[in-house]
Amino acid sequence: MNKNRLEAFSDGVLAIILTIMVLEMKVPHGADWAMLQPVLPVFFSYVLSFVYIGIYWNNHHHLLHAVKRVNGPVLWANLHLLFWLSLLPFVTGWMGENHFAPVPTTLYGVVLLASGGAYNLLARCLIRTQGEGSVLARAMQRDRKGWLSLGAYLLAIILSFVAHWLSQLLYVAVALMWLVPERRIERVLKEDCEAGEQ
Amino acid sequence: MNKNRLEAFSDGVLAIILTIMVLEMKVPHGADWAMLQPVLPVFFSYVLSFVYIGIYWNNHHHLLHAVKRVNGPVLWANLHLLFWLSLLPFVTGWMGENHFAPVPTTLYGVVLLASGGAYNLLARCLIRTQGEGSVLARAMQRDRKGWLSLGAYLLAIILSFVAHWLSQLLYVAVALMWLVPERRIERVLKEDCEAGEQ
């Protein structure tokens, strides 16, 4: 089965998730700078979620780049990931409109944790179709950043009951960690090419 | 005529239907867990409809995979299917906001029945362009799951006047039945390959 439509569909869903989040920033009724103040927390939560969707698009791009075939379970694992990411606009709006209050901060972490888990599941499904010796399988073996993120989300959820600003700090930290582009798959691919040339 | 643009357009429409359904989950004004309670039924109807759109995307993918040429009637049969699916966000929101009340449950079944019928019509249009002996025609001959679904929707519509929770059970059951990936076309394709090799 062809991976093109899977990529096109995922791109479509991610592009829409990205863009409808901006709809949560309601246009204020008044033309002063002061009118922008209630929009500011919504704006900050939008920036955070924009970066997260960007990270997922980027990693999804890398993940499928190393893949040739997809099958039924992969299609559903991909939809499962898109489902959790589709809840991001809701929790982003909730967290923003309530000025990063504790409960929405917890739920934001839950959605991030579920998305991270769904991504991990998708990667495993893809590895099963590719074989254990594939480029992807070897790249994922050293997936320290992925596990670190899942741990950070879990910690943030727990912390949100005590000091929710620490959770928010963790969300920002994980995002910054991923902004450094994904070199793992590129590295293994490169090693592969060099090995092939010898 | 090329099938690529048909696929791209359908992917776009399905991706948007999937994503705007989440807009029906209105961000609550308040930051307690209790504020999420009125959102819960909307969330459950969202999950159900997400799975249905996922099923249609999956099956659409398989259906067109086995196809090379499309023509005018196919383009319109496809738009007809997209029309009924585009009503899903409306009935999903209506059913969710009214806590799965009887009348919205009936209408939900009507939209599912019409979508199922439209899918069947699209498959027939495609078979006409492919020929009766094509892979697609043979795969569709044993389309037990398709007819079973149409029957279940009809039964659910009737039951919704008596015991609407039975209808909802049927909607979930049909969705679960389809979550098992579509093996029919794959099987016939495989038989074809094996026959060709002999």
Place this chain on the structure above:
Amino acid sequence: MNKNRLEAFSDGVLAIILTIMVLEMKVPHGADWAMLQPVLPVFFSYVLSFVYIGIYWNNHHHLLHAVKRVNGPVLWANLHLLFWLSLLPFVTGWMGENHFAPVPTTLYGVVLLASGGAYNLLARCLIRTQGEGSVLARAMQRDRKGWLSLGAYLLAIILSFVAHWLSQLLYVAVALMWLVPERRIERVLKEDCEAGEQ
């Protein structure tokens, strides 16, 4: 310059226009059949506009199928067409919510007329890039349906000041006329092939 991105972008915009029109059908607060009554005119205007967007997508598909190169003016003529079509959700919502009142009926006709004119302009821009002897140029020479539509929209705009139900009848009639698939370009292409074979 490649036509693929032009097609992909147009598909995206048309898919979104199609789908956001359904957002004008506001979910009613109440679970009776009677609650659907105020939604009905919005639903009818949605069906009409859905068919029109379907017609434009279909014709756009055919138009670009016969084309190999695009240039700057074509990109802008295409955006010009998408601009007018992007106003369709607004006039559809306005006409539907006001039960097909005269003034929204007039404006609906104005948007249809402008869209039709923009399509004509796009076709001319494409013919200029293809040459006067091209398949497209010959197909467009007999563009009776296109001119008939423009005339009908104009007539409908004038009639809307006197008897707006006649205008609505004209909108439906034009849509029905186009539902018959576009055979012109296919016919000329076929003649071409046959001429080439001799």
Place this chain on the structure above:
Amino acid sequence: MNKNRLEAFSDGVLAIILTIMVLEMKVPHGADWAMLQPVLPVFFSYVLSFVYIGIYWNNHHHLLHAVKRVNGPVLWANLHLLFWLSLLPFVTGWMGENHFAPVPTTLYGVVLLASGGAYNLLARCLIRTQGEGSVLARAMQRDRKGWLSLGAYLLAIILSFVAHWLSQLLYVAVALMWLVPERRIERVLKEDCEAGEQ
């Protein structure tokens, strides 16, 4: 890394930005021409922003046309551009609903300036992947229109504190300047071909 998904994702985001801006034009409750009057300034700001998104799509198309490879920094520079453009619906709605008042006019300029800067950054990232002697590098050396636009946005932001109608004039003037299609890259490409033929 392939540029196709980058193009497809950008097309998707730009198509959605274009189309959700029309959602700011709220359907009026009443069927008279007079009801359209409050919508008019929102309509004018929509037209302006539609043209700007059209310009960015057009230039993005040209920019990536001259490119073969993309890498991590390019993906993020592209997302950075899309982020600023995604704020356009918000500032368009704010400027329109407040009848082009001074403060929203300033903010509109800020978003245009940031978008222009992000485009410039993306072009530089692409040049780094292509090499200094590439078609793109030479085309961008004479990027007078790009720098002129950035200067005009800056001037418009300053002027908006004194005479905001001058800022709006500048926004329109810059848009008109870009409506003339991008000939720079085409010219250099042509010179290249001619040089190659000698």
